[in-house]
Amino acid sequence: SDEEGCSAIIPAPNICSDYGDMFMCDGNSTCLESSKRCDRNHDCIDLTDEFGCTNETIAVKVSNLILMATDNTSLKVAWDEKYIGHADPPIEYLPSIVQQSAASNHKAWKNDTWTTSKSHLFKDLTPNTVYLVKIYAKYNKTIFPPLHREIKYFTTEVGVPTSPLLVKVHQQGENLTIEWTAPLKPNGHIVAYHVYVSHPSKDLEYKVEEGTSLTLQDIKSIFYPNERNLTVWVTAENNEYISPSSDKKIFQFKIVDSPIKVRVQFMDESSVTLTWDPVDKVDGYLLSYIRKEKNIFITGKRTKDIKKTTVTVDNLAPGVTYIFDVQSYMDDLRGPPNTLEVTMKGTRVPAPPNFKATNKNFTTTVNLTWDPPLYKEKRHWSYSVMWGKSTNELKQTNNTAEMSNTSYEVDGLEACQTYSMAVMVSKPIGYGRVSQIQIETGEDPLAPPKNVRVETKFKNCYKNCTLVITWDSSCPGSESYTDLMYLLDIKEITRNEPVSTFKLPGGNHLNVKHHVHLHWGGHYRVNLSTIIDDEASGPKVGRSSKPIFVDGPEYPAPKQLEYIPNGNDDTFYWRSGHESSDMPEHILKMKPTFVLYVSYDKNLSKPRTYESKTRNLVVPDLQHSTIYYAAVALKDDDGYYSPKSPIIGFQKDPADIIVMSKTSVVGVVTSVVVVVLLLLAVVAVLAVRHRRLARSFITFANTHYDRNQGTTLITTADNNLDEDDDSPMIRGFSDDEPLVIA
Numbered sequence: 001s002d003e004e005g006c007s008a009i010i011p012a013p014n015i016c017s018d019y020g021d022m023f024m025c026d027g028n029s030t031c032l033e034s035s036k037r038c039d040r041n042h043d044c045i046d047l048t049d050e051f052g053c054t055n056e057t058i059a060v061k062v063s064n065l066i067l068m069a070t071d072n073t074s075l076k077v078a079w080d081e082k083y084i085g086h087a088d089p090p091i092e093y094l095p096s097i098v099q100q101s102a103a104s105n106h107k108a109w110k111n112d113t114w115t116t117s118k119s120h121l122f123k124d125l126t127p128n129t130v131y132l133v134k135i136y137a138k139y140n141k142t143i144f145p146p147l148h149r150e151i152k153y154f155t156t157e158v159g160v161p162t163s164p165l166l167v168k169v170h171q172q173g174e175n176l177t178i179e180w181t182a183p184l185k186p187n188g189h190i191v192a193y194h195v196y197v198s199h200p201s202k203d204l205e206y207k208v209e210e211g212t213s214l215t216l217q218d219i220k221s222i223f224y225p226n227e228r229n230l231t232v233w234v235t236a237e238n239n240e241y242i243s244p245s246s247d248k249k250i251f252q253f254k255i256v257d258s259p260i261k262v263r264v265q266f267m268d269e270s271s272v273t274l275t276w277d278p279v280d281k282v283d284g285y286l287l288s289y290i291r292k293e294k295n296i297f298i299t300g301k302r303t304k305d306i307k308k309t310t311v312t313v314d315n316l317a318p319g320v321t322y323i324f325d326v327q328s329y330m331d332d333l334r335g336p337p338n339t340l341e342v343t344m345k346g347t348r349v350p351a352p353p354n355f356k357a358t359n360k361n362f363t364t365t366v367n368l369t370w371d372p373p374l375y376k377e378k379r380h381w382s383y384s385v386m387w388g389k390s391t392n393e394l395k396q397t398n399n400t401a402e403m404s405n406t407s408y409e410v411d412g413l414e415a416c417q418t419y420s421m422a423v424m425v426s427k428p429i430g431y432g433r434v435s436q437i438q439i440e441t442g443e444d445p446l447a448p449p450k451n452v453r454v455e456t457k458f459k460n461c462y463k464n465c466t467l468v469i470t471w472d473s474s475c476p477g478s479e480s481y482t483d484l485m486y487l488l489d490i491k492e493i494t495r496n497e498p499v500s501t502f503k504l505p506g507g508n509h510l511n512v513k514h515h516v517h518l519h520w521g522g523h524y525r526v527n528l529s530t531i532i533d534d535e536a537s538g539p540k541v542g543r544s545s546k547p548i549f550v551d552g553p554e555y556p557a558p559k560q561l562e563y564i565p566n567g568n569d570d571t572f573y574w575r576s577g578h579e580s581s582d583m584p585e586h587i588l589k590m591k592p593t594f595v596l597y598v599s600y601d602k603n604l605s606k607p608r609t610y611e612s613k614t615r616n617l618v619v620p621d622l623q624h625s626t627i628y629y630a631a632v633a634l635k636d637d638d639g640y641y642s643p644k645s646p647i648i649g650f651q652k653d654p655a656d657i658i659v660m661s662k663t664s665v666v667g668v669v670t671s672v673v674v675v676v677l678l679l680l681a682v683v684a685v686l687a688v689r690h691r692r693l694a695r696s697f698i699t700f701a702n703t704h705y706d707r708n709q710g711t712t713l714i715t716t717a718d719n720n721l722d723e724d725d726d727s728p729m730i731r732g733f734s735d736d737e738p739l740v741i742a
């Protein structure tokens with residue numbers, strides 16, 4: 001009856017399907033669950049839920065899937081069923097499970113066997129892992145998939161973490177640094193590491209709650225000098241358990257003694273000779289020195305590597321106090337310094353007099369002049385010149401020059417800017433006092449723009465997002481160069497490709513603003529310079545401002561990278577981070593490529609890369625018993641990348657193969673060679689014996705042949721054949737009888 005009158009009836013759209021597995025009744029005004037159709041109960045007022053039902057109208061749906069029990073390697077689930085129609089037992093169920101990160105790959109789902117039970121225990125699971133579980137139903141060879149709402153997430157409990165890896169011990173002077181790598185399987189959140197340092201006199205334990213390293217200060221005071229052999233190991237602690245200990249690392253720390261009796265052997269106005277007693281079993285000595293007084297232009301220590309116990313230091317300043325430190329060293333270890341304070345003889349070298357700065361034609365080039373210092377004797381002086389836009393910049397600047405003349409030209413300065421200039425003697429008797437002066441530069445059409453700054457506007461942006469670049473003119477308010485233009489150069493540095501170059505109008509504006517579009521995942525370098533139009537030589541490009549580096553909006557990194565071993569087809573699964581609901585629409589619709597990085601190094605240096613359009617990848621060439629590290633990133637169609645996912649460590653399980661040592665291989669080869677040689681010897685003996693018997697038989701037959709009778713007579717009295725006495729009787733034979741020799 002369900003097909004009668006179909007030509008005259010146009011079925012109404014099933015709007016209830018928008019709410020799940022439901023159907024309409026009561027004149028399309030009521031939505032009921034499909035399980036209430038054909039269940040022999042009238043649930044609709046118009047009774048249409050029982051129309052057209054036969055014994056063949058049967059469907060089975062799993063419902064109320066719940067977690068009954070769990071531990072760190074198993075999940076026990078239970079469920080009910082709902083019928084559409086009149087289903088009679090037996091009904092079979094197929095439990096299926098997969099890790100959440102691999103849910104998008106149907107091949108990753110693991111199905112157990114069909115069962116009539118309404119509960120199931122999943123075993124051999126990974127601790128602290130989210131799983132998806134679904135149950136298929138089967139009746140009369142028809143399989144019914146579960147409703148979407150009955151595919152549920154369950155999580156295994158925290159398990160025991162595996163041991164920390166790659167414990168390393170380094171000594172730096174009298175400090176000991178212990179480093180390690182996190183467990184390959186934390187099986188929970190690692191909350192702390194326990195570092196154990198053991199030696200004959202005491203055992204020490206240190207708890208590290210952040211990072212994977214520990215530095216012990218002044219180990220000489222912790223351990224006795226005659227007990228330098230240490231045993232170090234590490235354990236990891238997660239929310240519930242502590243891991244087994246790592247491999248134990250045996251380390252012998254060294255103590256380097258300090259040089260003793262450091263003293264002055266000779267001194268004059270500009271040099272000093274120091275000496276000290278030797279230290280046993282060291283590779284050499286390090287001498288460093290610095291002026292005691294605070295001089296903003298002379299900072300940092302000067303260091304010399306010395307193999308002997310005497311050293312002469314030249315080019316020191318008369319009348320200045322120096323602090324000398326002498327250390328002995330062994331390999332990369334340094335002992336504590338021995339300090340000596342020395343005041344040089346003589347009087348201080350004065351500052352160069354008549355220090356002047358001139359700005360010819362009021363440009364960005366400054367000419368500096370000065371006179372030699374008024375010292376007690378004439379010398380061939382060398383000078384050091386420094387400049388900067390402030391006192392702080394003058395102290396830390398790299399803008400320095402060395403010369404022997406009493407003049408210097410500084411060019412390429414910023415326009416309309418006040419600079420501090422300084423000069424002092426640098427050689428041959430150390431640094432003298434300083435002369436300083438200030439000067440303001442003039443206009444320069446080729447000077448770089450000032451105060452270049454960027455502002456990003458990435459909120460709710462589409463494919464290209466806005467970067468606002470603002471800058472000031474090199475000489476604010478100047479009306480000398482009204483035809484000035486700006487050259488804005490933007491380059492994407494990851495792909496090393498130019499993005500765009502803009503020629504922008506200039507003028508006498510105080511500041512200028514420009515908008516640029518940036519790509520998602522891009523990393524950019526921004527340079528800005530001026531352009532002037534020279535009638536004689538054509539356009540000239542000025543000096544560029546300091547580059548500014550800016551990043552475009554980031555693609556969300558993939559997450560939950562998982563390694564699942566599978567024989568020779570080891571598989572990686574991950575979840576995409578760009579499908580979050582708060583992403584722009586074009587990001588949600590993109591079909592990116594994923595790049596998997598695999599390396600032996602935890603920093604992913606020199607990785608092997610693999611690409612996939614899906615959220616899983618099979619890597620067939622991993623070696624057994626080798627520790628690897630991996631991460632995955634998103635790459636769009638234009639070649640821009642997201643950040644990498646968190647790095648995971650993993651190890652491919654050892655293969656079931658026989659591994660032979662070199663000694664075993666040599667033994668096997670030797671045995672085979674001996675057997676082959678024995679076989680060859682036996683064959684040779686048999687061949688010689690056969691040839692001898694053949695010759696004896698031919699000779700014997702020829703001597704016993706009777707031409708008259710045409711026969712050969714062989715009797716037992718003949719011994720020429722050299723056979724044993726128990727040889728059988730051989731009768732004679734004639735020409736017409738075949739001779740058979742066995």
